[in-house]
Amino acid sequence: xxxxxxxxxxxxxxxxxxxxxxxxxxxxxxxxxxxxxxxxxxxxxxxxxxxxxxxxxxxxxxxxxxxxxxxxxxxxxxxxxxxxxxxxxxxxxxxxxxxxxxxxxxxxxxxxxxxxxxxxxxxxxxxxxxxxxxxxxxxxxxxxxxxxxxxxxxxxxxxxxxxxxxxxxxxxxxxxxxxxxxxxxxxxxxxxxxx
Amino acid sequence: xxxxxxxxxxxxxxxxxxxxxxxxxxxxxxxxxxxxxxxxxxxxxxxxxxxxxxxxxxxxxxxxxxxxxxxxxxxxxxxxxxxxxxxxxxxxxxxxxxxxxxxxxxxxxxxxxxxxxxxxxxxxxxxxxxxxxxxxxxxxxxxxxxxxxxxxxxxxxxxxxxxxxxxxxxxxxxxxxxxxxxxxxxxxxxxxxxx
Numbered sequence: 001x002x003x004x005x006x007x008x009x010x011x012x013x014x015x016x017x018x019x020x021x022x023x024x025x026x027x028x029x030x031x032x033x034x035x036x037x038x039x040x041x042x043x044x045x046x047x048x049x050x051x052x053x054x055x056x057x058x059x060x061x062x063x064x065x066x067x068x069x070x071x072x073x074x075x076x077x078x079x080x081x082x083x084x085x086x087x088x089x090x091x092x093x094x095x096x097x098x099x100x101x102x103x104x105x106x107x108x109x110x111x112x113x114x115x116x117x118x119x120x121x122x123x124x125x126x127x128x129x130x131x132x133x134x135x136x137x138x139x140x141x142x143x144x145x146x147x148x149x150x151x152x153x154x155x156x157x158x159x160x161x162x163x164x165x166x167x168x169x170x171x172x173x174x175x176x177x178x179x180x181x182x183x184x185x186x187x188x189x190x191x192x193x194x195x
Numbered sequence: 196x197x198x199x200x201x202x203x204x205x206x207x208x209x210x211x212x213x214x215x216x217x218x219x220x221x222x223x224x225x226x227x228x229x230x231x232x233x234x235x236x237x238x239x240x241x242x243x244x245x246x247x248x249x250x251x252x253x254x255x256x257x258x259x260x261x262x263x264x265x266x267x268x269x270x271x272x273x274x275x276x277x278x279x280x281x282x283x284x285x286x287x288x289x290x291x292x293x294x295x296x297x298x299x300x301x302x303x304x305x306x307x308x309x310x311x312x313x314x315x316x317x318x319x320x321x322x323x324x325x326x327x328x329x330x331x332x333x334x335x336x337x338x339x340x341x342x343x344x345x346x347x348x349x350x351x352x353x354x355x356x357x358x359x360x361x362x363x364x365x366x367x368x369x370x371x372x373x374x375x376x377x378x379x380x381x382x383x384x385x386x387x388x389x390x
Contacts, residue, residue: 043271071332071335076283076290079283079286083282083324088274088275091271091274092271098267112327113323113327116331116334117331118334120331121328121331121335124327124328124330125282125324125325126324128323128325128327129278129282129320129321129323129324129327131323132307132309132319132320132322132323132324133316133319135309135310135311136307136311136312136315136316136318136319136320139312139313140265140266140267140313141266189311
């Protein structure tokens, strides 16, 4: 397959690239590195990437950032920033992908949709939004659509472990395999929960 | 208790008013009718209402609208409109309520967080966002916070039944009772799913 991978330069994106690259042609896009530059918060940037790549069998997204702050410090702008980036950014990949993608979309969510941590309210909101969207979009979208929803990665424990006390981590390769399941499998409307 | 009820003039809001009014002082606010006028999409309007009412024991929200359209017709602005109204509107009630509310917040979600219907992608996204937010906010918020998440109301079947084929409806009084459970009970971070 010909697969457009967004967010290819992060920890998860690199693992997804490794596992997809064995059997597929992977075109990478990310904010800084990658074959193409993309800013998913900017619809024009997404349009430019689709114009450049033309038709693909699948879009895999491993991009999307949200602010982490104590609840009492969160501004209206923080909520909007998280929604604009990880939610509307990924939805715009789906919206604009209507004419460019023949097979499937795989979006990135996360464990905070189903478990709370301190400073994680925006992340929870954003991931909950994505998981319900994927379920709903699947009944109307001609392409398949799924989400990968991992807990904290083993490889990221040094950096983020203190925010996830007692959470059992998963290796990033486990999340990457879920992208393979989504892309090569037959299911739609699924949320692949890891941890 | 002294309770601020937002969205008091709708089908659900009236039922919540009926059941809370028996034992509590209910101050009503809504877009058009009610003791006070409020537009939850406008932070200044929310601030004005809180200034007017001062301290309350609980805020109950039955307001929030989202666009319903076939997925292929949904614009970026439609997604943003749903988020700005039902999600950011209710979150702004919580954010600004920090200094005005001593007891609890009860927000309105809905069945589309967990079940898809055609034209319901924005509603699913919005409700999924709210339910994960409530779970997350509960671990950091001094006040309690819960959501009521009903399926289609029996009383609304004539208007909306065709969008919910085979969905078992619930009477609006059942959803109103969930507000009582949230406000008079002890739980926080809960989503009261009806149907």
